[in-house]
Amino acid sequence: MLHLECCEQEGYIGLGGSTMLIHKNDTRTSVEDKEFRIRILLPEQKCLRNARLQCSWQLKQVLRGYQHIIKQRLQHCSNLVSFMLEFKTVLEIALRNKNDLTAPPPPQYYAQLIKEIESLGWDKLAYMDAEFRTIKLKAEDSAGREHMITIKLKSKSCLIHLHSQFLAAVESLQEFWDVMDEIDEKTWVLEPEKPARATTTRRIAIGNNVSINIEVDPRHPKMLPECCFLGADHVVTPLRNKLNANMHLWSPECTVLQNLKDMLEVDFPSPDSHEKSSFSMECGICYAYRLASSIPDQVCDDPRCGQPFHQECLYEWLRGLPHSRQSFNVIFGECPYCNKPITVKMTIKKS
Ligand SMILES: [Zn+2]
Numbered sequence: 001m002l003h004l005e006c007c008e009q010e011g012y013i014g015l016g017g018s019t020m021l022i023h024k025n026d027t028r029t030s031v032e033d034k035e036f037r038i039r040i041l042l043p044e045q046k047c048l049r050n051a052r053l054q055c056s057w058q059l060k061q062v063l064r065g066y067q068h069i070i071k072q073r074l075q076h077c078s079n080l081v082s083f084m085l086e087f088k089t090v091l092e093i094a095l096r097n098k099n100d101l102t103a104p105p106p107p108q109y110y111a112q113l114i115k116e117i118e119s120l121g122w123d124k125l126a127y128m129d130a131e132f133r134t135i136k137l138k139a140e141d142s143a144g145r146e147h148m149i150t151i152k153l154k155s156k157s158c159l160i161h162l163h164s165q166f167l168a169a170v171e172s173l174q175e176f177w178d179v180m181d182e183i184d185e186k187t188w189v190l191e192p193e194k195p196a197r198a199t200t201t202r203r204i205a206i207g208n209n210v211s212i213n214i215e216v217d218p219r220h221p222k223m224l225p226e227c228c229f230l231g232a233d234h235v236v237t238p239l240r241n242k243l244n245a246n247m248h249l250w251s252p253e254c255t256v257l258q259n260l261k262d263m264l265e266v267d268f269p270s271p272d273s274h275e276k277s278s279f280s281m282e283c284g285i286c287y288a289y290r291l292a293s294s295i296p297d298q299v300c301d302d303p304r305c306g307q308p309f310h311q312e313c314l315y316e317w318l319r320g321l322p323h324s325r326q327s328f329n330v331i332f333g334e335c336p337y338c339n340k341p342i343t344v345k346m347t348i349k350k351s
């Protein structure tokens, strides 16, 4: 509850116990027993609308993020008194919100935290920030895989409980990681380059300029994943046909890799048998594999060529040819490698 006694002639405003003194242009306001001083510079016409506020850097910091509200109040208040009231309210809110964020926790907080880390084992602690608010803990699952938990601590926490909860969650994903680890070990994964534990997709090389992209469901890692082939039509079509024809061969007893081998009747090239360079699918125009975030997924359909290109590169190349033609967003031209007909569809990207 704010009580306002106004006595402008004498130059002070009493506000429910705390006083706010206006002395000439200097204004003192005390909020939560803290005293702040602001200076209000009024323009010639004494119009609040164009007034300027000056204050210490401490107050500035407290009011960071509230400038637009203060500015708006200045515009709408008819006189200095009502503005100062509004200002005080804004300041109170700003201070309250700041305190919630920055008030240091009581000493027991640190004592409890140290105790918990001690019983968890200091070797589990990977990182702690200077405020003792963010900590990273190591967690090893039953299969020996290392994980990292980042915890944003509130005033009350129980690290031991969190740690064991995390491990329990991690245990339920063991089968998924078994499946993914086998793929990472025994095949050439073209995408992503360094899969994280949370990555559910893999693009696996099948041969020169042909690969399969799979998406595994972490909750049902032994079910048939979503599959998508990348490569020239003449290579991809037979593979797709085999996948469709051999769907019944899928066995939940086997791993995803074994099932894929059986269904596609292929042996995936592995790091033991092949160099990665034998199917690095560099773009035939820019000679890079990755262009921004896209990979060369347009392939020349001529069986003797099969050269991959980035969509953007091929589009730009074909557009530059004197005898290419365009129909809507599809452009027709010739492969820069073998001169056989090639088309590319340009999907319009939002930039
Ligand atoms: Zn390219």
Ligand SMILES: [Zn+2]
Pocket (backbone or CB within 6 Å): 300, 301, 302, 305, 306, 307, 335, 336, 337, 338, 339, 340
């Ligand atoms: Zn070609």
